[in-house]
Amino acid sequence: MNSKIPDTASKRTITALVQDKPGVLNxxxxxxxxxxxxxxxxxxxxxxxxxxxxxxxxxxxxxxxVEQVTKHLHKLIDVIKVSDISDQxxxxxxxxxxxxxxxxxxxxxxxQVVGLFRANIIDVAPDSLIVEVVGDEDKIDSLxxxxxEFGVVxxxxxxxxxxxxxxxxxxxxxxxxKHRNWGEAASV
Amino acid sequence: MKLNGSQMICExxxxxxxxxxxxxxxxxxxPLYQTLPEYPKLRHILVRHEQGxxxxxxxxxxxxxxxxxxxxxxxxxxxxxxxxxxxxxxxSIPIVVIVGQVSRASIGSDAFQETDTTGITLPxxxxxxxxxxxxxxxxxxxxxxxxxxxxxxxxVLIDIPKDVQTEIAEFKYPSEIDLPGYKPxxxxxxxxxxxxxxxxxxxxxxxxxxxxxxxxxxxYDEIRELAEKAxxxxxxxxxxISSFPEDHVLSVGxxxxxxxxxxxxxxxxxxxxxxxxxxxxDRITGKPSAFSVNSKKIHVDIDPSxxxxxxxxxxxxxxxxxxxxxxxxxxxxPNTHVEWIQHIExxxxxxxxxxxxxxxxxxxxxxxxxxxxxxxxxAIVVTGVGQHQMWAAQHYVYTEPRSFVTSGxxxxxxxxxxxxxxxxxxxxxxxxxxxxxxxxxxxTMAELATLVENKIPVKFAIINNQCLGMVRQWxxxxxxxxxxxxxxxxxxxxxxLAEAFGMLGLRVSDKTQVRSAIEEAISYExxxxxxxxxxxxxxxxxxxxxxxxxQDMIEENQPEKVR
Ligand SMILES: Cc1ncc(C[n+]2csc(CCOP(=O)(O)OP(=O)(O)O)c2C)c(N)n1
Numbered sequence: 001m002n003s004k005i006p007d008t009a010s011k012r013t014i015t016a017l018v019q020d021k022p023g024v025l026n027x028x029x030x031x032x033x034x035x036x037x038x039x040x041x042x043x044x045x046x047x048x049x050x051x052x053x054x055x056x057x058x059x060x061x062x063x064x065x066v067e068q069v070t071k072h073l074h075k076l077i078d079v080i081k082v083s084d085i086s087d088q089x090x091x092x093x094x095x096x097x098x099x100x101x102x103x104x105x106x107x108x109x110x111x112q113v114v115g116l117f118r119a120n121i122i123d124v125a126p127d128s129l130i131v132e133v134v135g136d137e138d139k140i141d142s143l144x145x146x147x148x149e150f151g152v153v154x155x156x157x158x159x160x161x162x163x164x165x166x167x168x169x170x171x172x173x174x175x176x177x178k179h180r181n182w183g184e185a186a187s188v
Numbered sequence: 189m190k191l192n193g194s195q196m197i198c199e200x201x202x203x204x205x206x207x208x209x210x211x212x213x214x215x216x217x218x219p220l221y222q223t224l225p226e227y228p229k230l231r232h233i234l235v236r237h238e239q240g241x242x243x244x245x246x247x248x249x250x251x252x253x254x255x256x257x258x259x260x261x262x263x264x265x266x267x268x269x270x271x272x273x274x275x276x277x278x279x280s281i282p283i284v285v286i287v288g289q290v291s292r293a294s295i296g297s298d299a300f301q302e303t304d305t306t307g308i309t310l311p312x313x314x315x316x317x318x319x320x321x322x323x324x325x326x327x328x329x330x331x332x333x334x335x336x337x338x339x340x341x342x343x344v345l346i347d348i349p350k351d352v353q354t355e356i357a358e359f360k361y362p363s364e365i366d367l368p369g370y371k372p373x374x375x376x377x378x379x380x381x382x383x384x385x386x387x388x389x390x391x392x393x394x395x396x397x398x399x400x401x402x403x404x405x406x407x408y409d410e411i412r413e414l415a416e417k418a419x420x421x422x423x424x425x426x427x428x429i430s431s432f433p434e435d436h437v438l439s440v441g442x443x444x445x446x447x448x449x450x451x452x453x454x455x456x457x458x459x460x461x462x463x464x465x466x467x468x469x470d471r472i473t474g475k476p477s478a479f480s481v482n483s484k485k486i487h488v489d490i491d492p493s494x495x496x497x498x499x500x501x502x503x504x505x506x507x508x509x510x511x512x513x514x515x516x517x518x519x520x521x522p523n524t525h526v527e528w529i530q531h532i533e534x535x536x537x538x539x540x541x542x543x544x545x546x547x548x549x550x551x552x553x554x555x556x557x558x559x560x561x562x563x564x565x566x567a568i569v570v571t572g573v574g575q576h577q578m579w580a581a582q583h584y585v586y587t588e589p590r591s592f593v594t595s596g597x598x599x600x601x602x603x604x605x606x607x608x609x610x611x612x613x614x615x616x617x618x619x620x621x622x623x624x625x626x627x628x629x630x631x632t633m634a635e636l637a638t639l640v641e642n643k644i645p646v647k648f649a650i651i652n653n654q655c656l657g658m659v660r661q662w663x664x665x666x667x668x669x670x671x672x673x674x675x676x677x678x679x680x681x682x683x684x685l686a687e688a689f690g691m692l693g694l695r696v697s698d699k700t701q702v703r704s705a706i707e708e709a710i711s712y713e714x715x716x717x718x719x720x721x722x723x724x725x726x727x728x729x730x731x732x733x734x735x736x737x738x739q740d741m742i743e744e745n746q747p748e749k750v751r
Contacts, residue, residue: 019369023318027310034311064496071493077315077335080369 011040012066013092013162016055016073017047017081024078028055031076037061037069041094041159052080056092056161058137085164092162096140097122098131101151110150117143128153136160191359193322193352194223197286200329202229203361206257208248208613209233210241210606214261216301217288219353233613233642236634238265240606242272243632245283247603247610249276250593251568253406255336256610259286263301266347267308271600273343274312278597279427280400282341284332285313291351292320305347314342322355330362339372340491341404372490376507376515384462384486384503385519388418391460391484393528395440396422397472400596401465401489401509402431408589410513411464412436418523421532423451425466426581430591435565440532441542444472446578449539449730449743454532455480456738463487465509468498469597470734478737488512539743541730542582549723550699552576552651556583559621559649562706567619568593568611572604572628574658576651578728580623602631608646609639619647619710626652626679636689639715647709648717650682653724661727665742665750682719692716 018024025044032039040058047054059069066084073082102110110129114121119133133143137160144155191199197220201209208231213221224232235241238260245256260269266287276283290299306316315335317328325348332344388394398411402424411432415422421440422432432439443451455461461483466472473479476498487494487501488509495504505512544553556579559567565587571577571594586592593611595603608622629650639646651657660674686693692712696705696719709716729744742749 023306026307030310068493068497075491075493077367077370 010060010062010086012059012061012084012086013090013160014057014059014066014070014073014082014084014086015162016057016079016083018053018055019078019080020046020051020053021078024053027076027078028073031072032069035068035072037065037072041157043159043161045161056159058160085162089165090162091165092136092160093134094137094140094158094160096133096144096155096157098133098144098147098152098156099154100129100131100147101127101153102129103127106150110147113143113146119143189359190356192219192223192354192356193325193348194220194354195226196322196325196357196359197329197348197353198223198227198230199359200326200361201257202227204329204333205254207231209257209259210235210244210248210610211259212236212238212241212261212265214263214265214288214301216262216290216350217259217265217286217348217353218261219350220259220286220288220348233609233638235606235638237632238268239271239602240609240632240635240638242269242283242285243275243600243603243606244610244613244635245285246272246276246279246281247570247593247607248614249281249283249341249610251590251611251614253404253590254614255282255284255333257284257286259288261288261301262290262305263303265301266303266305270308270312271602272606273309273345275595275598275600275603276343277312277314279595280341280404281343282336283343284329284336285343285345287345287347288353289318289347289349292349293351295349306345309345312343313345314340316345316347318347319349319352321357322352323357325352325357326359326361331365331367334365335367335370339370340401372508373492373506374490374508374511376488376505376512378515380503380505381512381515382519384505384516387460387484387486387503388420388462388520389523392525393458393531394418394420394460394462394525395454395458396420396432396462396464397425397443397455397466398422398428398431398464399425399466400427402428403465403590405465405490405509405511406589407431407465407510407513410510410517413517414462414513414520417517418520419525419529420462421454421529423455425469425472426594427596428466429581430586430589433587434585435587438529440536442581445474445732445734446582446728446730447472447732448541448582449741450532450535450541452730452732452738452741453535453539455483457531458483461485463489463501464513465489467491467494470498473498474732474740475735475737539730541743543744544583545744548699550697550702550721552579552653552720552722552726553583554699555649555651555702555720555722556580556623558702559623559706560584562703562710563619563621567591567621568615569621569623570594570604570608570611570646571623572625573599573601574625574628574656575653575661575726575728576623576625576657578658579651601625601628604628604648605632605635608648609635609644612644612646620645622646622648624648624650625657626650626654626676626682627656629682630680633685636686636691636715636717640690643714645713646715648715649706650717650719651722652679652682652719653722653726654679655724657726658728660725664725664727665731666733682717686717693719695719695721697721
């Protein structure tokens with residue numbers, strides 16, 4: 001907490017390393033609900049260790065909210081490590097599947113747009129296509145926007161996943177990392 | 189050693205130092221109950237309602253500092269515990285709750301007395317477990333006690349299916365705990381402690397604001413040392429009461445909604461607030477944006493999520509209060525704040541919140557004052573919730589730690605009977621007074637039977653105003669005396685009730701009989717009850733209405749401030 005940081009609402013990316021146990025997702029979701037925190041997107045999957053999962057949250061909120069989110073996540077016993085990586089050098093990706101209406105006239109045009117975005121067509125039906133696109137949120141939003149012109153029937157998105165760049169950062173992320181020193185943390 | 193699940197539970201509890209369990213049986217926990225006679229070290233107290241078991245475990249923990257244990261059957265047994273669990277969660281009380289569950293194969297089938305107990309209790313526990321194999325029992329119980337009573341304490345629930353209680357497995361009690369996601373920070377950051385010492389040195393008008401954490405971490409001596417060394421007045425929150433002796437010259441009492449006017453004013457005028465193990469609850473801050481705006485703030489708490497949650501602070505220190513203060517006290521220089529302390533004395537004189545007005549009428553404040561004198565401030569006082577709770581906080585002079593036991597965060601009426609039971613079981617050597625409301629008392633008075641049955645000699649002072657007093661006061665102040673659903677027209681005869689339960693019952697309606705009745709109750713061997721027929725429409729002063737500031741405070745001599 002520091003008064004120097006302006007309280008501005010923005011999207012933040014938070015990752016958490018959690019025990020892969022029944023009910024963990026429920027604990028996390030319940031905490032967000034109870035504290036009134038909003039999740040924009042949430043992606044969960046296995047991590048490099050068999051008994052741990054990694055979660056990526058994109059949350060909307062001011063600095064105070066995000067600080068509270070990370071602290072309350074950390075408070076859950078099954079959560080091992082929480083990092084707000086928004087301001088770090090990260091790669092973040094999301095996968096989306098978009099079903100678009102096409103006809104003989106528009107098919108070529110859609111394929112051209114898809115090519116521009118380095119996206120793929122993974123299913124072709126007489127009157128529709130399924131487009132697969134990987135990228136950050138903005139890229140997927142833009143493609144979605146462009147395809148609307150042709151008629152978007154269905155969209156399925158995975159939610160963002162993110163990792164720090166470089167090995168140093170990876171070390172920091174592992175379960176063996178030292179426990180966060182809140183005495184200092186609280187003052188920055 | 190091969191044991192069944194129930195034996196494992198008992199063996200594990202004994203290894204955790206448990207000596208008493210509050211509970212009530214039922215189908216899903218019967219295997220565990222039938223095993224209990226094999227373990228005479230475990231004293232079981234049969235309550236009359238599971239809420240009582242949870243509150244009693246909570247009262248036991250508050251007085252002993254050890255985790256209290258309650259258990260019950262599945263379904264309604266479990267749901268009856270929930271109020272007590274939520275109360276413990278709000279006040280960070282270490283209790284371990286064990287609940288029977290339907291057999292593993294039936295889980296999810298809406299079987300008889302099946303409830304999703306871990307689901308229901310998830311948001312009101314520090315952690316909970318569903319045990320799916322007897323072999324997990326030792327590890328889980330070990331973890332449960334560790335989690336309950338370390339870091340910021342709290343309730344932990346363990347849900348155990350009936351067939352796990354009979355399943356046989358190898359028993360080996362673990363010596364280690366491996367919880368990679370749970371490592372409370374105990375040592376405060378050295379640089380932050382130095383910064384805190386510097387602020388203390390520079391300050392002209394410092395106050396200490398001690399909360400419940402001061403009691404959990406047993407920081408009694410350290411707070412006193414800091415206060416005396418640097419001559420800093422000490423204010424305690426409702427749950428911080430008894431973390432600093434109230435007969436000490438530096439004691440300023442409780443601030444906030446029904447706090448002493450001078451304590452709230454001192455916080456307002458301070459240039460440094462040293463907040464120790466407290467969480468800037470809304471009952472203290474009123475309107476957070478207007479709370480003690482001119483002070484710098486040091487905040488020591490073991491829970492990082494409390495730092496900056498309600499109030500911005502200048503020097504946050506995460507750690508165990510006792511350890512942090514031990515280091516801080518080495519850094520702090522002896523000091524005096526003569527002018528400031530004199531000023532607070534003037535505030536006390538100009539705002540005599542503790543005065544009890546002279547009248548022939550039987551005032552609740554006078555009764556509590558008399559209990560305080562009769563017990564020389566050395567009793568354990570347990571309360572319900574409402575006006576009597578605030579008067580008990582104000583007018584009893586607490587001189588020993590862990591002496592004020594009350595449901596603060598949750599404000600659970602009905603705490604006064606089972607809470608007092610747990611407190612007395614934790615410390616049979618001290619006199620326990622339950623200052624009860626006639627409303628709250630009726631919520632849990634079935635436990636009087638438990639008290640008599642188990643010879644637990646709690647003394648009750650029912651502050652009988654024939655109404656839900658605190659709500660009636662709000663209606664008087666904020667709803668034009670529109671007393672909707674707050675006045676009782678048919679309270680039971682509490683004296684006859686006491687006699688029916690087999691305890692001493694006395695009635696006092698005259699001021700002159702107060703002291704002798706108190707003495708009689710104290711000298712009576714078993715549990716006793718005094719039905720004090722008090723002035724019905726007495727109000728608690730001072731009052732800072734919810735969400736408002738010290739400027740909006742209503743003191744006893746300014747009833748015109750009530751709109
Ligand atoms: C379980 C529960 N229900 C309702 C309330 C709301 N409430 C707060 S104080 C109060 C009145 C309490 O009356 P009583 O126990 O007689 O104490 P008094 O205020 O008269 O001293 C009520 C109803 C509560 N705190 N707890």
